[in-house]
Amino acid sequence: MSETVIVSACLLGINCRYDGANSLDESLIEQIKDSHVVQVCPEQLGGLPTPRVAAEICDGDGFDVLSGRARVVNIEAADVSEQFVKGAKEVLKIAGLVGAKKAYLKEKSPSCGVNLIKCGNLEKSGSGVLAALLSKEGIELFAS
Numbered sequence: 001m002s003e004t005v006i007v008s009a010c011l012l013g014i015n016c017r018y019d020g021a022n023s024l025d026e027s028l029i030e031q032i033k034d035s036h037v038v039q040v041c042p043e044q045l046g047g048l049p050t051p052r053v054a055a056e057i058c059d060g061d062g063f064d065v066l067s068g069r070a071r072v073v074n075i076e077a078a079d080v081s082e083q084f085v086k087g088a089k090e091v092l093k094i095a096g097l098v099g100a101k102k103a104y105l106k107e108k109s110p111s112c113g114v115n116l117i118k119c120g121n122l123e124k125s126g127s128g129v130l131a132a133l134l135s136k137e138g139i140e141l142f143a144s
């Protein structure tokens with residue numbers, strides 16, 4: 001039986017990015033072609049529109065957002081932490097419902113980044129909010 005995996009929807013060509021575009025990764029699609037794929041966009045699941053104002057985490061990373069020590073702030077200075085945490089929790093719920101133990105996530109996103117996120121034009125080490133929550137729950141993460 002094929003395993004069930006969670007995948008950032010933008011990597012599969014879904015136009016769910018903040019700018020209404022996608023981040024199609026054809027090599028990833030080849031890599032997971034035998035898996036049962038469940039595509040998610042945590043920012044949409046958190047209630048944000050598409051397109052939406054770009055957001056970033058500058059005072060920490062996703063783990064810090066989950067514990068209330070940092071915020072996700074968009075470039076219009078609005079705090080969107082609540083929507084990001086809500087979306088991450090919805091994805092965790094989905095992962096539990098479908099029995100997914102692995103997730104392939106878009107690097108450098110404030111939600112999906114596994115090893116890297118961004119602050120302004122700078123990349124920095126750290127996890128996005130979704131990656132942090134899934135990691136805390138023992139789901140194996142792969143950056144794409």
Ligand code: SF4
Nearest residue numbers: 010017041106109112
């Ligand atoms: Fe949605 Fe994550 Fe892709 Fe951003 S990186 S568009 S939150 S799936």
